[in-house]
Amino acid sequence: MEQKIPMQQSKVVQTRLVLPPDTNHMGSIFGGKVLAYIDEVAAISAMKHCRSIVVTASIDSVNFLSPVTVGDVLISEAFVTSTGRTSMEVYVRVKRESWKNGEQTLTTTSFLTMVAVDDQGYPIQVPTVYPETNEEKQLYQSAMERRQKRRT
Template identity: 55%
Template sequence: MTEKGIDFTNANPTRQSRTFLTDLVFPPDTNHHNTIFGGKVMAYVDKIACISAMRHCRKPVVTASSDSFDFLAPIKTGDAINLKAFVTCAHRTSMEVFVKVERENLLTGEKQLTARAFLTMIAIDEDGKPTPVPQVFPETEEEKLQFVQAQARYIERKNKRK
């Protein structure tokens, strides 16, 4: 199957990589402001991106990079932290994973976006060397938008490395 010159014949649908994680924020997870440590959120983001990428390619992966990570709102003690991730696009051995982080007040049901990140994951073989991954086939409007925008982010990352 092709769409606008892109061959999706050996592609996996984005839904295969969709991953969700929810956890409750306890006092040991927080700083003196009773908000979750930023490093703890980053660890959650890295972990869910890893799971999402492995679901896509069914191979071990390592984190190659994370785009700028902006904390938009705090997550407080007693809130739930909700993470959603999916692979937006794939190249020869790399995959871009989108991760969205929300806080949820479990007593009121109020949810708020707290962070968004794009991570680049590399699939590796048994010798730790990069190995090819399948392409991504976006199906929903959100997936198609992220797929198109991922191409620009990929070029930007490549230019940054030069």
Template identity: 55%
Template structure:
């Protein structure tokens, strides 16, 4: 497969922050922002792979500044690194007060998307290559972030096994030590 530049997957999404999207503080629900991030990452990954994708993980999402009702939210995403079937997608969210022009980065995150076939099985994707200094910087740290994600996933599986699928969880029940 022929490699593609990072910029080819660039996806930009803008939205007004309306009252139904906000909490009692007049700021965008964190879950709404995370939904926007997942959406824009999926579009960027699909644009790169040209096949359906699923979300495998979302790295830490730190809310750096509030997004107020009446402002806009602009999300940018592009594929920074690829493996055989998975892609790391960088997402940056910027809020803008349209009346003053003030713009603030409100969060950044990496999402891992996996390309799948019609049966949901992973499929091979083309490699990606960076061109700009920012893309090269992101790409250079991607392998280390991927290793961290593998470790975190293993820890998540351990938690899932320990606590199980029973509901409600009974804290008095003896669990495996």
């Protein structure tokens, strides 16, 4: 019988303080630093889903929407939105939060494809994911279209 796991089970939230070494000469965080955080939180989410080692197969549609500056709190949230036989699509959103007033602003969104592998690095089958909330259902329903775009 095929194992089915709710999206919520793969949810991961990481919080970091943006410090001067994380930023460029303008005082805003390096895009590459944000990409590294996105890749890390997506990998943890995928590992939670499949309980296996994962590798990044692709990162697409990274959208930098607003700046993050020194002193901001950076919140990265990820969860598996769709599954194939050995792969998982993971949605990541990054927000900045002002520690002064708690106001949050969406700064970055991205979709990544992670592949589950065994100890020798060979792809292995992953459990199916299913949505529960309205947001999850929207992401789940639009996943096939994103998958087709990746293949072209």
